[in-house]
Amino acid sequence: MIRFCPACGHDSGVMHHGPEIFVCSECGHRHWFNPKPCGGALVIRDGRAMLSRRAIDPARGTWDVPGGFCDPFEHPEETARRELREETGLEITLGDLLGIFIDVYGATGRSTLNFCYLATVHPDAEPVPTDDIDAIGWFGPDELPRPEQLAFRHTSEVLEAWCRTLRGT
Numbered sequence: 001m002i003r004f005c006p007a008c009g010h011d012s013g014v015m016h017h018g019p020e021i022f023v024c025s026e027c028g029h030r031h032w033f034n035p036k037p038c039g040g041a042l043v044i045r046d047g048r049a050m051l052s053r054r055a056i057d058p059a060r061g062t063w064d065v066p067g068g069f070c071d072p073f074e075h076p077e078e079t080a081r082r083e084l085r086e087e088t089g090l091e092i093t094l095g096d097l098l099g100i101f102i103d104v105y106g107a108t109g110r111s112t113l114n115f116c117y118l119a120t121v122h123p124d125a126e127p128v129p130t131d132d133i134d135a136i137g138w139f140g141p142d143e144l145p146r147p148e149q150l151a152f153r154h155t156s157e158v159l160e161a162w163c164r165t166l167r168g169t
């Protein structure tokens with residue numbers, strides 16, 4: 001997953017110790033493959049969930065829950081607010097934490113830890129897709145895109161979790 005040591009740049013003799021860590025044979029630097037935390041929000045209005053269609057890879061052309069990677073020292077709640085602002089122009093009001101979902105980011109093999117919140121917006125607020133997104137859709141629990149039309153594995157899990165809250169199970 002990493003060829004060059006991020007500490008000394010050494011190019012050979014890197015020893016892999018399973019998927020979690022490697023140790024540089026030159027300088028002894030240890031690099032841990034900790035999951036990357038992400039924050040996102042499922043905005044609900046009139047019983048429908050808002051999804052965004054990705055205009056960039058990975059998973060270009062599929063429906064996603066808006067969100068993104070946490071900045072250093074940024075709480076996932078603030079990440080969710082910031083990403084929704086950047087991707088859709090919406091100022092959201094966060095509700096409950098819907099769940100924490102483990103996933104892998106595209107073909108990188110890197111694991112993500114996705115904090116997903118329920119959220120609401122002002123009834124008159126209209127989302128505007130930005131460069132990373134080419135469409136925004138609102139989907140009722142019976143109108144959701146098919147699993148193969150969703151961006152990531154955890155996108156399905158987020159929507160299943162939402163449907164469970166609607167059923168009260």
Ligand SMILES: [Zn+2]
Nearest residue numbers: 005008024027
């Ligand atoms: Zn090194």
